[in-house]
Amino acid sequence: MEYMNMILDTVQSHKYKGMNVEDFKRAFHVESSEDFTALMKALNSLENEYIIITDEKDRYFPLEKLGYFTGILRKNPKGFGFVENDETSVYANRYEIKNIMDGDEVLAKLHEDNDGRVECEIVKVIQRNKHTIIGVIKKKDGRMWFLPDTPMPDQKFKLINKDAFKMVNDTKVQVYIEKYGKTMHIRILQILGYKYDPGVDILSILLEHDIEPVFPKQVLDAAQQIPEHVETEHLKGREDFREELIITIDGEDAKDLDDAVHIKKKGRNYELQVHIADVSNYVTAGSIIDKEAYKRSTSVYVVDRVVPMLPQLLSNGVCSLQEKVDRLTMSCVMEINLLGQVVDYRIVPSVINSKHRMTYTDVNKILAGDLKTTRKYKDIQEMLTLGLELSKILQKRKAKLGEIDFDKRESKILVDNKGRVKDIVLRERGDAERMIEDFMIAANECVATHTKHMQMPSMYRVHENPDPKKIREFALLSSALGYPLKADPQNIFPKQLQDLLLQAKGNENYDVLSTYMLRSMQKARYDMVNLGHFGLGLKEYTHFTSPIRRYPDLLVHRMLKKYYFQVTTDIKEIEKDENFLDEASEHTSKMERNAIEAERDVDDMKKCEYMERFIGKKFHGVISSVTRFGFFVELENTVEGLVHITSLEDDYYHYDQNAKSLVGEESGTIYKMGQKVFIEVADASKMRKQIDFKIVKK
Structure with missing residues (x-):
């Protein structure tokens, strides 16, 4: 008998009051020793997977029924931590997390502290993830x-x-x-x-996250065997775009050039060609380079270096779409109408020869009418003007669909040749950056729509609808900021959230609203099933455009070749690939999160290093978040520091959970999110990775 499903159906029933082994035996009419063994195996399996748990009377319940949950422990340098999973993040005090490592998977139980605040106790370590x-x-x-x-x-x-x-x-x-x-x-x-x-500080953080900057010798040796130039035999069956006016547009320092574009008019419509490096031609499934690429899953970009997914002989060499050399590509050629809709397309293996290696800076200058730069690149001026027109059309379509543009300020940390921070400046996002982003999103959506309708194995970039509970919490916060959210948390649409951001655009608390809206979202991830992309307002979406630096993109290319170009129909092969895609989705999502955490930790450490020279200096800032132990203030350059509640000596302050504010008991002074404040840098420590501010009364 299939006891596992029977048990789950029973314990998840709203009428379920708890059953022990004997109760299950009677309920399922278990009489033979074989059936009893099968029942116990099912119960033990569900218990070992932390789906059910027993109470003090040996009755089985779903974990959440008894207040238990599993998650990953994230420790704070101050000693406390949070147990996090996809649904929740719960505080754990320093005594609960002794001898448990950051990143360990744990079983925890909810309880309330003396003030009625929800915390958790760690019941056991399920898996040690830090070695x-x-x-x-x-x-x-x-x-x-x-x-x-x-x-x-x-x-x-x-x-x-x-x-x-x-x-x-x-x-x-x-x-x-x-x-x-x-x-x-x-x-x-x-x-x-x-x-x-120099550099040991960043290397330390990378290794702390198990990101290995050096490739194994056998992987580097294998890369040496790959030809440095496109060989004639590889041109067979490829569409030839070498005569087209194709260009790449990237940052000044970029060497791993994944994508190139060409734009022209086609009647009243536009033809957009997006050409992507054909990494799969060189990195074959199951090869030693492929296994290392899968293990890494993503390139990691930190302040002064890139830790690539592929050896640099490939990422910066034969795979990179360099200027004036032949390169193998996978091309998505789209005809787009004046409403931003793709009315026709083709996806083909191809070969290109990029005419210019453009930078965002120079393209922005051309689009702004800079005469010197325009004269230098006069052959592409008309195409770039068409590209900007098409970009604006695509943006209108995205706005209509409800794409949420968080438009968050991002910083760029500038370092000298010894890795010391010179300055922290805001990143600029001009028309060129938006144009390439629009073109890549269009190609990703087009490919996802194609693979879905072909019903072929593939991988998708998914962003599921937000948790109603988090939306309710966000709605309380947005109302406190002066922007009531008029929407049903159970059935919210991206356009409703985008409209809220548009209301706040230009106001001083916009960044706070945008940040908390982003935190209320689910995390984007990879899945073999197309679940849509809430943040972009799209029904189909994938990652196709960056196979040099993202393993999922490489897999999408392989699946296109196998099931679209070569028309594989073998059922066993399909099942094998679907099983692998399922496993790869989870692995690559995990590695992406790890890379993001490493990049953030490096930035935070370098910001602390930078602020050490400003101890005693005063700055204007905005309160970015409020907690029961104080509030964080963000400066214009995105540096964030803590004003601890103990440093507020003018009054005794109480934390208002709903309004996310601190209120003075005697004075009534309020510190709330989005509020402008004047602070002094009280302390900053690169070693402790900590910045402390104190309020300065004007």
Whole structure:
């Protein structure tokens, strides 16, 4: 009998009051020893997968019924943490998370503290996900000990191979955890350098996230075997676009050029050609390079370096769509009408020869009418003008569909040749950046629509509808900011949220509203099933345009070749690919999140380094979030610091959960999100990764 589904149907019933083993035996008429064994296997399996759990009377319940949930522990440098999953994020105090590592999967139980606030206790560690730690070796008075970069105040360490390396005080090392517990047994894996050597700080964060900058020798050797130029035999069956006026448009420093474009009129309509590097021609499924690319899943871009998904011989070489050389591509050629709709298209293997390696800066100058730059590139001026026209048409369509444009300010950290921060400036997003973004979204949507209608195995970029609970919480916050959300949280549409942002556009609390709206969204991820993209307002969406730096794009290319160009119909092959796509969706989504966290941690560390020189200086800022222990203030350059509640000495402040504000008991002074304040930098520490502000009364 299929006991697993029977058990799930029973425990998930709204009438279910709890059953033990004997109760299940009676309910399912279990009489034979074979059936009893099968029943126990099903119960144990569901319990081991943390779908059900027993109470003190040995009755089985779904986890959430008894207040349990599973998640990943995220520790804060101050000692506390949060247990997070796709649905929730719950506070855990420092005593609950002793001897548990950041990133570990845990079973937790909800409870209320003395003030009625929801917290959680850690019941057990389900899986250890952290196996290495980065830190420094400290030496003093003949003693040697290990000090981790991420504060672990209640953790002791025992170095079991400290005599295997010659090290001075403040040598930065990577250690492997041999044994977990109150005293962690650790073994030095490698020396990263002296703590203050240029670049060691960023290298440490990358390795902390298990991002390995160096490729294995056998992968580099395999890359050496790939030809540096397009070979004649690879041109067979490809559409030849080499005579077209095709260009790439990227940042000044970019070397991994994934995409190139060509735009022209076709009657009243436009023809948009999006040509994407055909990485799959060189990185074949199951090869040693492919296995390493899958393991990495994404390139990682930090302040002073790129950790590529592919060896640089490929990413910056034969795969990169460099100027005036033949390159193999996968092309999506679209005819787009004046409403921004694709009325015809074709997806073909191809070969191109890019005529210009353009930068966003120069294209923005041409579009703004800069005469010197226009004269230099006079052969593409007309095409760029058409491109801007088409971009505006595509933007109108996206706005009508309800694309949510969060338009968040982003910073760029400028460093010198030794990796020291020179300045932090706001990134500019001009017409050129928006145009390429619009063209890539159009190609991604077109390919996704094609693969869905072909009913072929593929991978999609999905962004599911937001959780109604989070939308209700956001609605309270937006109302407090002066922007009531008139929508049903159970059935919200992206356009309703975009309209709210348009109301706030230009106001001082726009960034706060935009940030909290973004936090109320689900995380975009990969899936083999097309679930639509809420944030873009699209029914079909995939990632097709960046196979040099994203593994899902490479998979989409492979599936197109296999099931569209070669028309594979073998059922076993389809099942095999669908199983792999299912597994790859989860893996690549996980690796993408890890890369984003590493990039954010590097930025945060460099911002702390930058602000160390401004201790005692005063700045204007805006309150970006309010918590029960204080509030965060964001400066014009996006640097954020904490004003701790203990530094507000003029009054005793209470936290208003609904209004997300701190209110003075005697004075009635209010600190709320979006409020402009004047602060002094009280402290900043690159080592502690912490910035503290204090309020200055004008």
